[in-house]
Amino acid sequence: MLEEWLAPKAAALESRGLTRRLRPRPADEVLIDLAGNDYLGLARDPRVVEAVVDAVREWGAGATASRLVTGTTTLHAELESSLAEYTGHSSGLVFSSGYLANLGVVTALGGPGTLLISDDHVHASLVDACRLSRSRVEVVPHNDVDAVTKALAERNEPHAIVLVESVYSVLGDAAPLEALAAAALKHDAVLLVDEAHGLGVTGGGRGSVAAAGLAGLDHVIVTMTLSKSLASQGGVVLGPVLLREHLINRARPFIFDTGLTPASCAAALAALRILAEEPLRTHAIHTTAARLAAVCNVTPSAGAVVSVPMPGPREAVQAAELCLANGVRVGSFRPPSVPDGISRLRLTAHAGLSAADLNRACEVIPTAIQQVS
Secondary structure (H helix, E strand, O other): OHHHHHHHHHHHHHHOOOOOOOOOOOOOOOOEEEOOOOOOOOOOOHHHHHHHHHHHHHHOOOOOOEHHHHHOOHHHHHHHHHHHHHHOOOEEEEEOOHHHHHHHHHHHHOOOOEEEEEEOOOOHHHHHHHHHOOOEEEEEOOOOHHHHHHHHHHOOOOEEEEEEEOEOOOOOOEOOHHHHHHHHHHOOOEEEEEOOOOOOOOHHHOOHHHHOOOOOOOOEEEEEEOOOOOOOOOEEEEEOHHHHHHHHHHOHHHHOOEOOOHHHHHHHHHHHHHHHHOOHHHHHHHHHHHHHHHHHOOOOOOOOEEEEEOOOHHHHHHHHHHHHHOOEEEEEEOOOOOOOOOOEEEEEOOOOOOHHHHHHHHHHHHHHHHHHO
């Protein structure tokens, strides 16, 4: 039965060049990696690795249970307070992934009586959160403050949440946070900003919300992942203390999920300390991103992601394969992963890239694009 059900779907994807395949990588792989999200180059930093080893020796391999049973350790509490202090918020609550953080906060605040106004380019985790929230959802054009304001003004619901990303994960462009926050405040609504691609990258590392002077405001909520700049795993919701207490009692992805491992907490804490002590890492991201954008003849990114449009999905895959054959790994994004339907190469600038590796990447990538276009 599954053969009859799934084979036609697989054939349809293959015919359009949209089939995705897993490619396990070895630990000792020798490549210039411009596809991963290790923005600060800390995933293999000895200080981060040692913090993980120490945590495993002290706490063991897992959290042992959900956060409300025995899964909350002193490491979780330290991580939550450290993240809140660094980014300028009153409190934080750590989830097992950034995906679950978005699901948790939106579904805990949503429901009948809450309108969700979602930017057309938000991450899949926010899209799924909207679908599960039982709220009325209005999707507005990308970065359209007027459309957001209109939706807020015309709503019948007593509550509303505007959902955006500070830096968008595919196009690498920035949200107009000040204008969105002002519109939300005027219309008695909440602004929820996913800073997955802002933490460690924008605002001197503290994120775009802090840079805009919006951190700590009562009507602004921030979510972040720990798996990019902080080289770990997990997610966090940052905001007022009352929000944290509400999520502890109402967020199902928090209540019914095993806690983030102590090792992941320790890794994120170590990476956060390095971020605070070594701000030049953030500067290096933007320098590298600007150079990659220039050689690919595209607009510089607001964050670490450099997005290069390709003629189609097959050309995107072919260009990525040519880069890989020449020792450079780049991302290949195709529908439905791209919000505008345009297949793209996705290059990730990171602080750990050497000058020689950057020079090599700047030779290989434009050549590959030219060969397939």
